[in-house]
Amino acid sequence: MASAISANKAELLAIADAVAREKLIDRAIVIEAMEEAIQRAARARYGAENDIRAKIDPKTGDMRLWRVVEVVDQVDDFFKQVSVVDAQKLQNGAAVGDFIVDPLPPIEFGRIAAQAAKQVIFQKVRDAERERQYAEFKDRIGEIITGIVKRIEFGHVVVDLGRAEGALRRDQQIPRETFRVGDRVRSLIMNVRRENRGPQILLSRSHPNFMKKLFAQEVPEIYDGIIEIKACSRDPGSRAKIAVVSQDNTIDPVGACVGMKGSRVQAVVQEVQGEKIDIIPWSEDLATFVVNSLQPAQVSRVVIDEDDSRIEAVVPDDQLSLAIGRRGQNVRLASQLTGSAIDILTEADASERRQKEFVAHSELFQHDLDVDETLAQLLVAEGFGSLEEVAYVDQAEISAIEGIDEELASELQNRAREALEQREAEAREERRKLGVEDALADLPYMTEAMLLTLGKAGIKTLDDLGDLSTDELVHKKRQDQRRRHSSDNNEEDGILAEYGLSQEQGNEIIMAARAHWFDDAEDETHSSEDTETRSEKA
Structure with missing residues (x-):
């Protein structure tokens, strides 16, 4: 030169x-x-x-x-x-x-x-x-690219992409797969970053989108948009689940992805080192989708808790291990696929829990409504589970129950309201004994029962409450149930987690508790300005 x-x-x-x-x-x-x-x-x-x-x-x-x-x-x-x-x-x-x-x-x-x-x-x-x-590759994020292994550095693979080099980090490789210099390798362009030493092209073979793109290459219907992959979850190198739906009722999406004698899916399996792939039909109905996602296990019924964004799948006793999978793999992938936390219960577990809830609710109504066991069980059987439901539901719903007329329905509602007022009064007296300020009672969504719970946790003033984070107040961890996969057993419940408050409600309570801090700051500012004004006049 x-x-x-x-x-x-x-x-x-x-x-x-x-x-x-x-x-x-x-x-x-x-x-x-x-x-x-x-x-x-x-x-x-x-x-x-x-x-x-x-x-x-x-x-x-x-x-x-x-x-x-x-x-x-x-x-x-x-x-x-x-x-x-x-x-x-x-x-x-x-x-x-x-x-x-x-x-x-x-x-x-x-x-x-x-x-x-x-x-x-x-x-x-x-x-x-x-x-x-950088200009050539920045718009190619999400594409599959083929390159040649140029060198291997501490387990990280540098891939020659022709006009640039890409980095396939160890954590983005499929476990147990090995590379040698000169091997051809297909990978997903996950990100392209501009750096001082040149553009960094980050590749991945473990990302769920890598499998989606592989199917798009092998299945013409996916490439043409006739079949859509709605979701994909992977345990790289071991197992994967993809949910597919067809825009054409005459085409079976699962069959199209499997191919003649499994030719199409096998091509993908070979590329991902023998990873087992479950292809399931996607459904708009969440319960149906959950049942499909837990294949090959059979699911008896699904209970969806919309408040906690949780799903309970009840399976026959002999299907429990299959539904959970080895080390919880099957239910974990199903949870990722559906975007909801899934609890697995056996028929026996579900029946036992329902029985316990039935007895507990019946005893509650017998004690607080002062009714006999038959009437209490009748209310529970009709779906009533708390005093609040009895007290504030439309009276016609209670009187519509066989054996309960309008007069008895009205009496039951009056007793329920009196019991709630009595409970509120007792809680108010107890929390005042604990020293919980009345100012906390003026906060949004706050009940006397919540105030009592706060007092027992040592939260007695607005400042005490304002010092908490939203998670410390309302976060609810997943219940560590027996025979159920859970990945977050180390989480801690918020102080008011049992009351079912949302994150938004928790934020509103915390900000209302902190409001006086800003008022005090403004008062100090005005006081300082008044002092300066008096000094200037003097």
Whole structure:
């Protein structure tokens, strides 16, 4: 490259063309790099204080070198200024304030100057190449690309993508798969980042989207949009689940993805190192989708708790281990696929729990409503589970129960309201004994039972409550039920978790408790301003 500076005109353009083709960058950028290299060398020859410019004609290769000077009355800087008299020798009619060109003779490059010019050109070309790489790959995020393993560094694989290099980190590889230099590897372009050392192209073979794209390559109906992959969950190298739906009722989405004698799905399985793939039909009905997602296990029924965003799947006793899977794999993938936490219960567990709830609710009504066991059980059997439901439901719903007339329904509601008021009064008295301020009772959504719970937890003032985070107040962890997969047993319940408050409600309570802090700050500001005003008047 050093010879590029001293080469004749034809050679100069030939070198620019060759570099542009080799690096796949614009020829004008190479010529611009050469011009900058010449400018730097000229400043070293004539003085760095000079404003020296160089220009190479891209068609002929002619090179011009000059310095720019300002016309002034009195010269203070001999490098960048020229007097009016001397300026006339360079340009007739030059006036004060004009910037004119002072041509310079061509320079001979010594070894050091040539080496410096070479570095300038290399840096410019390298920067242009990096920018070209970033521009080429930044819009290809989410695509599958094939490359050649170039080298392996501490388990991380550097992949030659032709015009750039990609990084396949160890945590983005499929477990237990090995690579050797020269192997062909397909991977997903997960991200492209612009960094000082050049664009970083991050690849992945473990991401769920990698499997989606593989199916799109193997199944023409997916590529054409006739079949859509709605969701995908993976345990890379072990097992995966994909949910598919067809836009054409005449096409079976599962069968199309499996292919003739399993040819299509097997092509994907081979690419992901034998990963077992469950292809299930997607459904708008969440309960149906959950049943499908737990395949190959059979599900008896599904109970959806919309308040807690949880789903209980009840399975026959002999299907329990299959539904949970080895180390909880099946239910974990099903949870990821549906986007909901799934609890697995056996028929025996579900029956036992329902029986316990039935007895508990019946005893509650017997005690608080002062009714006999038969009437209490009748209310529970009709779906009533709390005093609040009895007290505030439309009276017609109670009187519609066989054996309960309007007069008895009205009496039951009155008793329920009295019991609630009595419970509220007892809780109020107890929380006041604990020292919980009445100011907390004015906060939104707050009941006396909640205040009592706060008092037992040591939260007695607005400041105590304001110091809490929302999670500390209302977060509810997943119940650690027997025979059920759970991934977050180390979580802690919020103080008021049992009352079913949402995150938004918790935020509102916390902010209301902190409101007086801002009022106090404003009062201090006004007090300070009043003091300053009085001082100024004095």
